[in-house]
Amino acid sequence: MKFTLNGKAAEVKSDGDTPLLYVLRNELGLVGSRFGCGSGQCGACFVLLDGKPIASCDLPLWSVEGKKVTTIEGLGKEGELHPVQKALIAEQAAQCGYCMSGIAVAAVALLNANSRPTEEEIRSALDKNLCRCGSHNRVIKAVMRAAHE
Amino acid sequence: MNKPEHPLPLSDARRLTQRVHFERDGTVSVAAGKVELGQGISTALAQIAADELGVDLSKIRILPASTAYSPDEGVTSGSLSIQDGGKGLRKACAELRALLKKSGAASYWDLELAKDIPGDAPERPAAEYRIVGTNAPRSDLPAKFAGRPSYVHDLVLPGMLHARMVRSAGKLQRLGDAPPGVQVVRDGSFVGLLAEREADAIEAAKKLRAKSRWSAVPEVPADIHAWLQSHAVENNVCKESADAAAKARGVKRLQAEYRKPFIAHGSIGPSCAVARMHGDKLEVWSHTQGIFGLRREIAMVMRLREEHVVVHHLEGAGCYGHNGADDVALDAALLSRFSNGRPVRLQWTREDEFAWEPYGPAMLVALDARLDSGGSIVSWRHDLWSNGHTHRPGRADKPVLLAAGEIEQPFERAPATDPALPAGGAHRNAIPAYDFPDLLVTRHYVRDSVVRGSSLRSLGGFGNVFAIESFMDELAHAAGKDPVAFRLAHLKDPRGRAVIEEAVRRSRDFRKSEGKGQGLGVAKYKNLGAYCAVVAEVEAGHELRVTRLVAAVDVGLPVNPDGVINQIEGGCIQAASWTLKEAWKPGVAGWEDYPILRFSEVPKVEVHLLKNQLPSVGAGECTMGPTAAAIANALHDALGVRCRSLPLTPERIAEAINA
Numbered sequence: 001m002k003f004t005l006n007g008k009a010a011e012v013k014s015d016g017d018t019p020l021l022y023v024l025r026n027e028l029g030l031v032g033s034r035f036g037c038g039s040g041q042c043g044a045c046f047v048l049l050d051g052k053p054i055a056s057c058d059l060p061l062w063s064v065e066g067k068k069v070t071t072i073e074g075l076g077k078e079g080e081l082h083p084v085q086k087a088l089i090a091e092q093a094a095q096c097g098y099c100m101s102g103i104a105v106a107a108v109a110l111l112n113a114n115s116r117p118t119e120e121e122i123r124s125a126l127d128k129n130l131c132r133c134g135s136h137n138r139v140i141k142a143v144m145r146a147a148h149e
Numbered sequence: 150m151n152k153p154e155h156p157l158p159l160s161d162a163r164r165l166t167q168r169v170h171f172e173r174d175g176t177v178s179v180a181a182g183k184v185e186l187g188q189g190i191s192t193a194l195a196q197i198a199a200d201e202l203g204v205d206l207s208k209i210r211i212l213p214a215s216t217a218y219s220p221d222e223g224v225t226s227g228s229l230s231i232q233d234g235g236k237g238l239r240k241a242c243a244e245l246r247a248l249l250k251k252s253g254a255a256s257y258w259d260l261e262l263a264k265d266i267p268g269d270a271p272e273r274p275a276a277e278y279r280i281v282g283t284n285a286p287r288s289d290l291p292a293k294f295a296g297r298p299s300y301v302h303d304l305v306l307p308g309m310l311h312a313r314m315v316r317s318a319g320k321l322q323r324l325g326d327a328p329p330g331v332q333v334v335r336d337g338s339f340v341g342l343l344a345e346r347e348a349d350a351i352e353a354a355k356k357l358r359a360k361s362r363w364s365a366v367p368e369v370p371a372d373i374h375a376w377l378q379s380h381a382v383e384n385n386v387c388k389e390s391a392d393a394a395a396k397a398r399g400v401k402r403l404q405a406e407y408r409k410p411f412i413a414h415g416s417i418g419p420s421c422a423v424a425r426m427h428g429d430k431l432e433v434w435s436h437t438q439g440i441f442g443l444r445r446e447i448a449m450v451m452r453l454r455e456e457h458v459v460v461h462h463l464e465g466a467g468c469y470g471h472n473g474a475d476d477v478a479l480d481a482a483l484l485s486r487f488s489n490g491r492p493v494r495l496q497w498t499r500e501d502e503f504a505w506e507p508y509g510p511a512m513l514v515a516l517d518a519r520l521d522s523g524g525s526i527v528s529w530r531h532d533l534w535s536n537g538h539t540h541r542p543g544r545a546d547k548p549v550l551l552a553a554g555e556i557e558q559p560f561e562r563a564p565a566t567d568p569a570l571p572a573g574g575a576h577r578n579a580i581p582a583y584d585f586p587d588l589l590v591t592r593h594y595v596r597d598s599v600v601r602g603s604s605l606r607s608l609g610g611f612g613n614v615f616a617i618e619s620f621m622d623e624l625a626h627a628a629g630k631d632p633v634a635f636r637l638a639h640l641k642d643p644r645g646r647a648v649i650e651e652a653v654r655r656s657r658d659f660r661k662s663e664g665k666g667q668g669l670g671v672a673k674y675k676n677l678g679a680y681c682a683v684v685a686e687v688e689a690g691h692e693l694r695v696t697r698l699v700a701a702v703d704v705g706l707p708v709n710p711d712g713v714i715n716q717i718e719g720g721c722i723q724a725a726s727w728t729l730k731e732a733w734k735p736g737v738a739g740w741e742d743y744p745i746l747r748f749s750e751v752p753k754v755e756v757h758l759l760k761n762q763l764p765s766v767g768a769g770e771c772t773m774g775p776t777a778a779a780i781a782n783a784l785h786d787a788l789g790v791r792c793r794s795l796p797l798t799p800e801r802i803a804e805a806i807n808a
Contacts, residue, residue, distance in 0.1 A: 018348045026311075026347055031303040032296020034466075036417050037499040038351070041740040044417055072296030085294045092286060092711060095719050096187025096467035097293035098418045104294060126748040130740060132417050133187060133467045134722030136751040138715070 003064045005030075006074025016062035021045045023061055024071060032072035032101045036130075043129035046102035047071050053106040053128075072101035075108055084108050087146035088139065095133035103129045107143045116147055168220060169198070169241055171257045176208050182222025183234035184214045184438060185289065187467040188769055189712040190230045192287045196708055197235050200280045201242035201273055202257065211288075214462040216444050224439035224541060226470065226604060227572060228678055228767020231708055235765065243272040275706060275762045284711035289464075301436050301463035302421045306492040309423070311347040312484050313354035314501060315340040316551075317363035325360025328353040334487045337557035338363070341484045343493060351498075369599050369735050374408050374513040377534040381593035387570055388580045388590045395586035396528040399519025403627055405620055407516070408794040409612035410732035411600055412509040413743060418466030419502035420473035424481035425492040430457045431485070435478040436465025442543025443475050447482050450553045450560065469723065471603040473497055473506040475542045479550045500738045505551060508733050509605025510536045510565070512575065514616035518585075524628030526639060528587035533613065535575035536595050537565030540603035551601075564596045565603060572675045578610040578774060581617050582673050583639040600735075606720070607773035610674060611727070614774020615781065615795065618670040622782045623791060632669060632782065644680045644703050645673055647759055651701035652682035655757055659697075661786075664689050668782025670775035679704045679771035680759075683721065685779035686752075689787040692799045695725045695752040695780055700772055702756065705763035716768040717756045724776035725752060730796050 002011045005028065014023050019038075024030045024047070033056055036044030040055035047056045048070035075082035081089075084107045094100050103126060110117055110125040117125065122143045131139070168180035179198050185191045195209040212218075222234050245257065247270035254260045275281075293299045321338040331344040331353040342357060344350035370376040423434040431453060437443045440460040448455040465474060481495035497505070517530040540549050545563035553560040567574025576592040605611075625635035633653050640646055649671050659667045666689065671682040680703040688694045698721045707713040726746035737743045777795065784802070785791050792805045 015348070018346075022346075022348045025303075029305075030296070031298050031305075034300070034418060035302065035496065036419070037739060039499070039739060041499075042417060072294075076295075081291075081295060088294050089286070089290055092290065092715060094187070094287075094290055094293060095189070095715060096417075096464070097290060098187075098300065098416075098466035100294060101296045123748045123751075129748065130417055130745060131748075132415055132469070132723065132745065134719030134726075134751075135715075136722060136748050137718060137754055140748075 001061050001065055003066060004068040006070055012061070014061055016060060018061045020047070020056040020059045020061055020064055020069070024056060030071050030073050034098055034101060036099070042099070043102040043106065044099050046105040046129070048105055048109055051109060051112060053109045072104055075104065082108060083146045083149050084111065084143065087142040087149070090145060091138045091142040093138035093142045094135050099129060099131045103131065103139055107146070110143070111147055117143070119144070168218065169245060171260070175258065176210050177202065177204060177257070178210050178212050179238065180212045180214070180219045181234060181238060182214060182220040183230040184225045184440070184462045185464050186225060186438065187464070188230070188716060189287050189709065190225070190234070191289060192285055193231060193708045193712055194235060194238055195288065196280045196285050197239050198242050200278050201239050202246055204257070206280050206285060214440050216440050216460045219440065221441045224442060226438055228674065228770045231765050231767055235708065239272055243270045244268065246270065281708050282706060282710070285709055300418065300465055301423065301434050302418055302465070302496065304423050304434055304463060304494070306423060306425065309492040309494050310343045310345065310488055311350045312341050312343050312481065312493050312495040313350045314480055314495070314497065315342065315354050315358050315361065316501065316505065318366040319363035321361065321363055323362040325357050328356045332487065333357065334484050336483060337555055337559060339483060339552050339555040341480060341495070343484060343488055367599070373511045376599065377511065377513055377595050380595045380597055381534055382596050383594040385592045385594065386589065387576050387592055388588060390588045392587040396519060398521040398527050400522050401520040401627060402517070403624055404515070404517045405623060405793055407514045407612070407616035407619060409512040409615065410795060411511050411602065412605055412727050412731050413503060413733045413737070414469050414472040414506055414509070414605055415743065415745060416466040416468050416472050416502065419497040419499050420477035421465065421494070421496045422478040422481040423492055423494045424478070424485040426485045426490060429453060431482055433458070433460045433478050433482055434463050435460055436463060436468070436474045437478060438468065438471065438474070439541060439543065442541055443478055444543065446475070446542030446548050446550055447479055450479060450548050450550065451482060470509065470605040471507055471541055473502050476505060476551045479552045483552055483556070503737045503739070503743060507540050507601045507603035510538055510575070510602030512609060512612035514612055516616055516620045518620065518624055520624060520628050524630055526583070526585050526624060529581065529585040531579055531581070531590040531617070532593060533575060533579055533609065534593040534595060535609060536598045536602050537567045538574035538602065538604055538608040539568055540565035540601065565598065567594065571677050573609065575609040576613070577608045577675055578613045578672055580676055582642060582645055582676065584641055585639070606723070607674070607770040610672070610770065611773045611777060614670065614672040615777040618672070618775065618778030619781050619793065622668065622785060636671065642673070645671065648680045648682040648701040648703055651757055651759060652684045652699050655701065655755065656684040656686070656699040659686055664787055666783040666785065666787025668779045668784070668786055670778030670782065672771070672774050674771035678766045679768055681771040681775050683772060683775040683779040685776065685783040687780060687783040687787055689784060693729060693784055693797050693802060694750065695729065697753045697755070698725065698776060698779070699755045700757065701759060702768065702771065703759040703761070704768045705761060705765045707758055707760065708765050710758060713758060713768045714756045717772055718754045720769060720772035721754045721776050722746060722751055724773045725780060728777040728780045728795060728797055730798065732796055
């Protein structure tokens with residue numbers, strides 16, 4: 001199975017029905033996408049598929065063939081974190097951080113589509129991502145900050 | 150033997166001193182007994198160590214806790230890590246500073262440490278703090294935002310197998326055939342399986358479950374609160390100050406019952422552990438809150454010598470109390486007996502976590518008060534019914550974890566209990582902070598349980614403060630008084646008054662209109678920790694929305710003010726989620742069955758710290774009860790409806806309107 005992963009060609013031999021999350025975590029060593037529910041209900045495993053945020057925990061490998069997958073590890077360029085990741089750090093926008101790679105991925109997708117989102121648009125774009133620690137308001141501030149940098 | 154809620158860390162100071170290592174690369178390794186739960190404790194403890202030692206913050210490294218080298222500081226819970234763990238660390242560092250001065254050595258790195266340390270060195274006065282009190286950024290966040298390995302879930306060991314559990318509440322009656330390519334492990338009703346590939350373990354567990362049968366178990370009573378009330382086995386007076394003359398002055402009597410459901414911890418990352426057997430020795434990696442208690446329990450259940458078990462802490466997703474972390478660790482350890490020395494990584498599924506974590510217990514609180522002719526409270530009765538709020542491993546002479554009751558030679562499991570007052574468990578914050586002349590507070594302990602419960606952020610404090618602070622509003626209305634003035638008239642404690650006044654002052658810009666309301670809730674956490682007042686603003690439409698929460702908090706000297714604010718914000722939002730939406734019931738399997746507050750629903754939260762130089766206390770739990778009561782009081786302000794059963798869903802509000 002061939003696809004583009006974080007800008008580079010990737011080829012894996014896993015069964016096509018294997019959810020992408022386990023291929024990323026266990027075969028490709030990219031553990032930044034986290035397991036949360038296994039059924040696309042929480043957003044902890046979000047990756048970008050051709051630029052759109054999608055749950056990787058119930059996404060069969062065959063469905064990404066020939067497509068571009070970007071994970072949290074691939075958001076930045078040339079060893080630098082993406083402005084969204086930097087802004088999240090600047091706002092100290094986490095407690096446990098477990099949900100945050102999925103949130104960062106969704107926020108990057110939002111800013112790619114809408115470089116100056118309103119607060120309401122940010123809330124709406126992140127509504128599929130659950131955060132149990134209650135870091136939501138800091139995340140919103142961070143996305144605003146990233147949009148203005 | 151019951152272990153105390155938290156062993157005195159000062160008694161550990163000498164041992165702890167020996168656990169501050171000055172490394173050859175110029176850094177300082179600190180083996181702390183408290184673990185990182187996402188609350189930022191590692192950063193705050195590093196601040197304390199840096200200040201007391203007088204070294205740069207960047208040089209301090211807090212090691213992940215391990216039974217192999219960490220001091221036993223009990224469980225990381227109860228908002229005590231700064232209060233106790235911080236105190237012990239500060240003392241240890243003060244010792245080292247005194248030794249350095251006395252020795253004349255050029256630096257800590259040249260210091261020859263004697264085995265015996267006196268333990269009487271003076272600590273720096275607060276006025277000399279340079280790093281404590283500043284917003285040092287969290288040292289762990291850059292790696293987390295970069296997606297680097299950060300959690301036990303991310304641990305990879307050579308030759309590691311992937312495991313899943315196949316569990317049911319009943320006794321196993323028939324085990325289906327093992328799906329091809331996986332190894333099924335059975336020990337009594339304890340069933341799990343091992344596979345080379347994680348996806349295979351998941352699929353095989355689904356198939357094995359579908360083909361296996363278990364005995365039926367009794368249903369959970371539909372009215373859990375009535376069940377609790379009829380099953381109390383102990384009635385303990387928590388506080389009594391009888392004043393018959395005052396009670397006789399009462400001219401108006403109010404009674405009300407408040408109900409709190411089971412609430413799930415609902416960690417975003419279901420529990421996970423890795424275990425490896427080497428002969429009769431066992432190594433476990435776990436996101437437990439108490440590595441020593443877990444070790445004790447695992448050794449007991451697996452009949453191993455305690456010194457042959459090592460438990461290493463690695464972070465998990467936020468737990469907010471006792472979730473499935475310890476259970477999954479024992480599960481993984483039991484499975485690792487069958488893996489020929491290969492490490493076993495067990496990931497509970499989302500369904501496992503919702504089905505098996507020990508929930509925050511349901512509670513019933515009955516209040517009964519009398520007002521005198523001037524509208525003052527002269528008599529107050531508080532009765533609460535609940536299971537114990539602590540069911541942590543390694544504290545009793547019997548095990549508590551799930552698998553202990555499932556294996557072929559099962560253990561009788563100890564019941565959940567309550568830590569003693571003043572902190573308390575079910576009775577945490579049951580004693581009101583107000584000055585009432587005639588007072589009786591009684592805890593009705595229910596030992597039997599139909600649903601397993603254990604510690605959830607603030608324990609009984611959530612239910613008790615929700616009840617007390619709702620009832621204070623009810624009494625204020627009955628007395629024809631303003632709820633804020635009414636509280637202040639009954640409260641002498643200046644720090645308590647100050648947080649109320651600050652929260653009210655900061656929320657004065659609220660403009661009331663149809664369907665909008667504002668309410669207040671206040672408490673001193675555990676009657677000995679942080680003071681917290683919350684003002685909630687709500688809009689009651691098709692459903693109740695919380696639009697803004699204003700919190701005023703006094704935690705003494707905040708070690709890291711932004712860290713405190715982060716905890717308060719998170720606590721307010723989580724409490725709002727519990728209050729508006731959450732009630733665990735049997736059959737909950739995923740987030741669709743158990744909604745929590747989402748980005749589009751989260752209120753704005755403003756936090757105001759009343760800073761002072763008083764001893765630092767924890768911040769993580771103090772908001773829970775006040776937020777719940779503030780929201781219920783705001784709902785009443787908006788619609789004139791008193792809702793006494795959580796959560797405040799549209800159905801509950803409709804019931805209250807029609808009652």
